[in-house]
Amino acid sequence: MKFYLPTKVFFEDGYKDSIIEIEKLGNTFLIITGKSSKKNKSLDELVDVLKKLNKKFEIFDETLENPPKEMLYKIIDKFGKNWDVIVGLGGGSPMDAAKAIAVLCKNDIKVEDLYDNLKYNSASKILCIPTTSGTGSEVTQYSVLTINNVKKGFKHDVIFPNVSILEPKYTLTLSKELTISTALDALSHAVESFLSLRASEFSKLYALEAIKLIKQNLNKLVEDLQNYELRKKIMLASFYAGIAISLTGTTIAHSLGYSLTSEKGIKHGLATAVFLPFEVKNSGKEEEIKEILGDPLEFLKSLNVSIEFSIEDEEIERWSNRVLNSSHVKVTPGNYNLNKIREAYKWVIEKSGLYGGSK
Ligand SMILES: [Fe+2]
Numbered sequence: 583m584k585f586y587l588p589t590k591v592f593f594e595d596g597y598k599d600s601i602i603e604i605e606k607l608g609n610t611f612l613i614i615t616g617k618s619s620k621k622n623k624s625l626d627e628l629v630d631v632l633k634k635l636n637k638k639f640e641i642f643d644e645t646l647e648n649p650p651k652e653m654l655y656k657i658i659d660k661f662g663k664n665w666d667v668i669v670g671l672g673g674g675s676p677m678d679a680a681k682a683i684a685v686l687c688k689n690d691i692k693v694e695d696l697y698d699n700l701k702y703n704s705a706s707k708i709l710c711i712p713t714t715s716g717t718g719s720e721v722t723q724y725s726v727l728t729i730n731n732v733k734k735g736f737k738h739d740v741i742f743p744n745v746s747i748l749e750p751k752y753t754l755t756l757s758k759e760l761t762i763s764t765a766l767d768a769l770s771h772a773v774e775s776f777l778s779l780r781a782s783e784f785s786k787l788y789a790l791e792a793i794k795l796i797k798q799n800l801n802k803l804v805e806d807l808q809n810y811e812l813r814k815k816i817m818l819a820s821f822y823a824g825i826a827i828s829l830t831g832t833t834i835a836h837s838l839g840y841s842l843t844s845e846k847g848i849k850h851g852l853a854t855a856v857f858l859p860f861e862v863k864n865s866g867k868e869e870e871i872k873e874i875l876g877d878p879l880e881f882l883k884s885l886n887v888s889i890e891f892s893i894e895d896e897e898i899e900r901w902s903n904r905v906l907n908s909s910h911v912k913v914t915p916g917n918y919n920l921n922k923i924r925e926a927y928k929w930v931i932e933k934s935g936l937y938g939g940s941k
Contacts, residue, residue, distance in 0.1 A: 593818075645676045793871070833861065
């Protein structure tokens with residue numbers, strides 16, 4: 583078994599102790615963020631800290647969801663590569679984009695080369711500040727980008743964030759829909775990690791705690807979005823689930839969901855979570871999951887999860903082949919072949935009761 587987490591994590595610190603670590607990271611900071619970091623005040627607080635420390639910084643606040651490679655080139659064109667620290671401030675997209683930019687700053691490679699581990703071994707320092715609870719990117723060596731309309735993750739130890747700052751208060755302004763879809767991403771990470779053929783005693787510890795926290799607190803939070811204690815519990819769950827996947831990776835539900843996101847615009851957390859009941863049922867570990875989460879399909883229905891898009895048989899065929907060639911297949915219990923992958927899509931669309939689109 584291996585446990586490796588090089589990230590210094592601060593939880594509810596309010597820049598009290600973390601400011602010392604930020605000081606040590608370097609002198610120039612490029613902040614990758616979106617518009618919501620203004621609303622939740624996380625950007626103002628970071629800017630104040632950087633000013634107090636006399637750091638030079640620039641802000642890119644036009645991060646697109648599921649970062650496309652063209653956006654990464656645009657950032658490099660506009661701001662150059664000479665940055666000590668890249669900050670990912672926001673949800674998974676700014677953090678994943680920051681990780682990619684950090685590698686591109688230190689290496690003369692193309693975005694596609696990020697997927698070849700042998701082509702680089704360095705990155706600018708990475709500071710992550712999540713403002714949603716779901717991605718876990720603040721404690722993982724993964725970044726998921728969109729290359730030619732296909733969502734695909736890369737993995738490298740050099741993109742583990744050096745420092746991550748977790749403040750549940752930044753999630754207080756999240757809408758109900760975003761709260762649910764991001765928390766379901768965390769739930770998917772935890773369940774998939776628990777089921778993974780690469781699961782260990784270490785990873786299961788974090789995965790089970792994350793599932794428990796989500797089961798006990800998410801429904802309550804959805805009815806009480808301003809409740810700080812519940813926000814804190816869900817942010818902890820996301821953090822734990824992130825640690826779990828840093829150890830095991832995700833499994834087939836993520837691979838199945840990627841095409842729903844890149845081709846139908848379904849939010850990542852929803853796109854993966856709808857496949858959880860199928861994956862759990864075929865894992866041989868259904869009873870273990872049910873003991874903590876109850877029935878996964880019932881849990882999704884209790885949150886009114888519904889996905890809508892039009893779909894053709896040709897698309898299911900193309901997506902299924904994509905999943906078959908993904909690395910997730912060999913770490914998922916249940917021997918997934920092309921037939922079984924097709925069956926997973928058909929189950930969600932025809933049988934789950936979660937699909938509200940047209941076929
Ligand atoms: Fe995810």
